[in-house]
Amino acid sequence: MPVLRVIHDPDRFALTIERLCRHLIEEHGDFANTCLVGIQTGGVQLAGRLRDKLTQMGVTGYDYGKLDITFYRDDFRTAKGPLTPQQTEIDFLVENKRVILVDDVLYSGRTTLSALTALNHFGRPAQVELLVMVDRRFRRSLPVKANYRGISVDSLHDEYVEVQWAETHGQDQIILTGSE
């Protein structure tokens, strides 16, 4: 689909990452009882950026994991194509921990619901917060709300918000695509 506009260029993207990290530090301090879990695949990329920035800011020593929700999705047989599972790497229990679930785009909320179900299989967290890079407002199918958001975007049904990463697209940016 054609790119309609660039929502965040690499400079704004980096600024947003820094702001999110400062907000996290404000809420979680030294992350003593906090863990960061990225939802495959976009959330893992974002969690990686956050971890790098937090390290620069002197916050280290917390648990970090990757969560794949393929087997928990509710569109198992109605998805447009085959669902390919990615890796889950959570080698710690989330029992009584404050978990920051990270995803790139919040849209219907179904991914978050699946992630919460999956997360419960690693223990009973004391608290779960949701951090997203993009909150597509007014598109929620479930009562899900982000605690931390990079940017809110209002978009039409036939438009698609994509977070692109340097590893795969050459630079970190957020774009809006759709029919012209």
Next chain:
Amino acid sequence: MASDQQLSTKHVLGIKYLTAADVELILDTALQFKEVINRPIKKVPSLRDTTVANLFFENSTRTRISFELAEKRLSADTVNFSAASSSVKKGETLLDTVNNILAMKVDMVVMRHPAPGAHHFLASKIDASIVNAGDGTHEHPTQALLDAFSMRDALGGELRGKKICIFGDITHSRVALSNVFCLQKLGAKVRVCGPPTLIPRHMRSLGVEVSYNVDESLAWCDVANVLRIQLERQDTKFIPSLREYNRHFGITRERVDRLDKPVVIMHPGPINRGVEIDTAVADSEHSIILEQVENGVAVRMAVLYLLAARRKEG
């Protein structure tokens, strides 16, 4: 990592009918399920809307439990059928048995049957997906898949170019045939080794090396997959005695200690200790027999999951 492909087939009737891509997809998906079964809560909800019937017309311990566990880990409902305590004893046909079960809205069938080709017959008559849990001396596809998964794990992630030798009663073994097909699809070099009376005459036509020398074959291979002497399938005596078999063809501690390189030891079970393999070898540091059992659940979860994902397309 699994590719964005579906299985090319609606059933898993044999490795012969799977493509190499199918095999890779199953093994890659099984890797993710192996992580699931090692979590505190070993369940995922993927097949919560699916009912699976386990129809075992032959005795089984490992395979039956493994399939049932796999189904439960996927949150599927399961029904178990044993021929010994069923209307089959009253003369009910296979097709009638299965159709009666399917009429109760069962979605998938896992079947073990003594007649080779029974699953093919069924596949032509019913809509449900069928998984072959062993058909006579023909194939046992999920065993071959879990064997390949275990070998791949033990050999650093790749089977292409590796040397695998299957030892024992090749003639009566459905595991041997499925292993041959599976390993060849993954690019491994395959050899069978055993007494001439227990190796089919036309084995070489499958592209497999044949050897009657156990010591030479052990030295050649990276993985030794040891098969059980199947006494229950031998109408005539193919070997003089079990003791003689162990002396000439058994995987003994002495043979393994003489090797100048490590070898991975496998066995699909049940083991005849002291016959095809010594206890000292089966329980040694070379053996991954128990890992095979663990991997079996993950591989069967992958098979059921991928078949269920196909269902919507008929």
